[in-house]
Amino acid sequence: MTVRVRFAPSPTGSLHIGSVRTTLYNYFFARQNKGTLILRIEDTDQDRLVPGAIDSIYDGLRWMGVTWDEGPREGGPHAPYVQSERLPRYQQGARDLVASGAAYLCFCSKERLAAVRAQQAARKEITRYDRLCRAIDPSEAAERAAGEPHVVRLKVPDAGTIGVDDQVYGRIDWPVETIEDQVLLKSDGFPTYHLAVVVDDHAMEITHIFRGEDWLPSTPKHLLIYQAFGWTVPPIAHFPNVLGPDSKKLAKRHGATKVEQFRTDGYLPEAMVNYLALIGWAPGTEDEVFSASDLIERWKIEQVHKAGGKWDRDRLDWFNGVWIRRLSLDELMRRLDPFIPADWDRAVLRRALPHVQERMKTLVEARDQLEFLFTDELRYGAADLVRKKDADGTRDVLDRALAALGAARPFEPPVIDAVVRRVADEMGWKVGEVAMPLRVAVTGRTVGPPLNDSMEILGAERTLARIEQGRRLLDGAA
């Protein structure tokens, strides 16, 4: 039997980090088993639809490198893959259950339901539907249904337990009394999530249901629906949540949670995949840098954790640095392109890149570090020049550097290096104390790529002009 797994986001916002992690696990499992991965859009809540959400899911996942085989835009043997386009199937399913006596029509108004709940809460009872409409005669119900708004509810057994052998959490049982007669079909003719997943997972021949931990509590509801239909329940596994620093489910208020945001912030998909995979799964060895194909090979459901894992931006940053350093120069140029102004000379960029590659945590940083090569508008003050030593000495340093650098031939790192050292020697200053004002004058910043390489790429003429400019700035300040 070939593996068929699915991920089923609802288009209620842009792609969330937590659901990406779950998707990734489905993806690893599908690929390592040469199975089929299915994307299904669960848009049964018409009130919560967000325009563009499907695009966001497609863009985000594609960027992450996740590929799937069946879906809304790619089609497949079980099309359509958008639940709002599958309404007749759910309606038929609900009718079948009513016909077989496993479900019933409910005419209660939302107001009545709320009142019942409020009363139960006041008496400190479990809040759940009081099954009023369960007593209505089916033929009477059928008549009323023609003119009255109604929902379809499942008849949940009165007693007993129902359980699963979760592939991650192990055996879990629920007393059936704690489950209410859930709504299967809403009054607008749309199914609830619970009906829709079961009907679709069955229809689409899903062999393994892998989803987030937050679905664990509704699993008994699904089990009951399977039972009502007389269908076999496929293996089920839940994956632990990705948490915020407060141990609660990662959410917007914790900061960036949208993949799109990480893309624009200069993160590499390789780093995202690598890092995310390691929240909730560990290989059992001390390896931790993994490509997607490594993960497809090594991920095992037996190694998935039960406890949720916290999102840690520092660790992500570290992985991002690791993956940036692994990029070839060509590849780095390609990745950087969207982050670099179009008018920056790519040949110059290419020359400078090796000097900043190991200094970047994110792709956006390249721009800041190399900007001095592409603009002559440096922003720094006299104070930045003299931060290490006194103004007079610094003035002297700039003068000496100007003279020596002007004569330096060829204008290349070893020669520049020798000049800086000689000036330091003459001044009786440390090399660093001489280099800093030069760095500031030439780059406008106190940190950046190596000074001699920076000067070489800038060229003798512009380097000298900038040092002169710094020199004038000092005079002005004095």
Added chain:
RNA sequence: GGCCCGGUCGCCUAGUGGUCCAGGGCGCUUCCCUUUCAAGGAAGAGGUCAGGGGUUCGAAUCCCCUCCGGGCUACCA
């Protein structure tokens, strides 16, 4: 409140009865390298394995209780 799940350094985690006075990584500190910042190298701080009881010659690992945390509890997913 009810149901369910979870609990190893600040964080991600290894560990499935002895080789664990608990290992790796991130972060942090110090040092080396060094013309800044990184990267790299070295060293270090950091854990009463939530707590308490058992079982056992022996427990982070098995059992029980407690505590703490979380998820769910809709005609949301």
